[in-house]
Amino acid sequence: xxxxxxxxxxxxxxxxxxxxxxxxxxxxxxxxxxxxxxxxxxxxxxxxxxxxxxxxxxxxxxxxxxxxxxxxxxxxxxxxxxxxxxxxxxxxxxxxxxxxxxxxxxxxxxxxxxxxxxxxxxxxxxxxxxxxxxxxxxxxxxxxxxxxxxxxx
Amino acid sequence: xxxxxxxxxxxxxxxxxxxxxxxxxxxxxxxxxxxxxxxxxxxxxxxxxxxxxxxxxxxxxxxxxxxxxxxxxxxxxxxxxxxxxxxxxxxxxxxxxxxxxxxxxxxxxxxxxxxxxxxxxxxx
Numbered sequence: 001x002x003x004x005x006x007x008x009x010x011x012x013x014x015x016x017x018x019x020x021x022x023x024x025x026x027x028x029x030x031x032x033x034x035x036x037x038x039x040x041x042x043x044x045x046x047x048x049x050x051x052x053x054x055x056x057x058x059x060x061x062x063x064x065x066x067x068x069x070x071x072x073x074x075x076x077x078x079x080x081x082x083x084x085x086x087x088x089x090x091x092x093x094x095x096x097x098x099x100x101x102x103x104x105x106x107x108x109x110x111x112x113x114x115x116x117x118x119x120x121x122x123x124x125x126x127x128x129x130x131x132x133x134x135x136x137x138x139x140x141x142x143x144x145x146x147x148x149x150x151x152x153x
Numbered sequence: 154x155x156x157x158x159x160x161x162x163x164x165x166x167x168x169x170x171x172x173x174x175x176x177x178x179x180x181x182x183x184x185x186x187x188x189x190x191x192x193x194x195x196x197x198x199x200x201x202x203x204x205x206x207x208x209x210x211x212x213x214x215x216x217x218x219x220x221x222x223x224x225x226x227x228x229x230x231x232x233x234x235x236x237x238x239x240x241x242x243x244x245x246x247x248x249x250x251x252x253x254x255x256x257x258x259x260x261x262x263x264x265x266x267x268x269x270x271x272x273x274x275x276x277x
C-alpha cells in the first residue's frame with residue numbers, strides 16, 4: 001500500500017516519518033474523522049433525547065443508543081489524534097462499533113420484539129442510510145492501511 | 154412535511170454547496186474561495202432561517218412539534234459549517250473539500266428534520 005493513491009493531496013508525511021500516525025487524520029482520513037464527528041453528534045443528541053424524555057419505555061434500547069454515542073465520540077477523537085495509543089484506541093472503538101452494528105442489526109432482524117425502539121444500529125443502521133454499517137468497515141480498512149506506520153521503522 | 158420556500162431555498166443552497174465541493178475534490182482542488190464561500194452561504198442561510206423562525210413565531214405561527222427540539226437542531230446545525238471549515242483548512246488537500254461538502258449534506262438532513270418538526274412530526 002502506497003500513499004500515492006492520494007495523489008494531489010501532497011500533505012501526507014512520508015511512510016518512514018516518525019510521527020507517522022499524524023497521517024491517520026490526513027487525506028481520506030480527514031473525511032473519515034468528519035463523518036465520525038457527524039455521527040458522534042447525532043448519536044449523542046438522539047441518545048440524550050431518548051434518555052431524558054422516555055428512558056423507562058425501553059431502558060435497554062436507550063442504553064444501547066448511549067453506548068453507540070460513546071463509541072462514536074471515542075472513535076472520532078482517537079482517529080483525529082496521532083500516536084500509537086490513539087491508533088489502538090481507534091482500532092478498538094471501530095471494532096466495537098462494527099460488532100455493535102452487526103449484533104444489534106441481527107437482533108432486530110431475528111427478534112424484532114427484543115428491541116422495539118429504534119437505535120442508531122437497528123436494522124444495520126437503515127435509519128441512517130446504512131452509513132453505520134459502512135463506516136466501521138471503511139474505518140478498519142483505513143486503519144489497516146496505516147498499520148505499518150505505528151511500528152518503529 | 155410541507156415543502157415551503159424555506160425548505161426549497163435551503164435544499165438548493167446546501168445541495169449546490171455539496172455538489173461544488175465534491176466536484177472541486179474530484180478535480181483535485183484544495184479548498185478555495187468558491188468551496189469555502191459555498192459553505193459560508195450554508196451558514197448564512199441557517200442564520201436567516203433562524204431569524205425568520207423567530208419572526209414567524211412572533212407573528213403567531215407556532216412550531217407544531219417540540220419547540221426546544223427545533224432550536225436544538227438549529228443550534229447544532231449552526232456549528233456544522235463552522236466545524237467543517239475549521240477541520241478542512243487545517244489541511245488544505247482535496248479531501249478537505251469533501252469535508253466541506255459533508256457539511257452541506259449534513260445541514261440538508263438537519264433542515265429536513267427541522268421542517269418536519271416545524272410541521273409537527275413526532276420526535277424519534
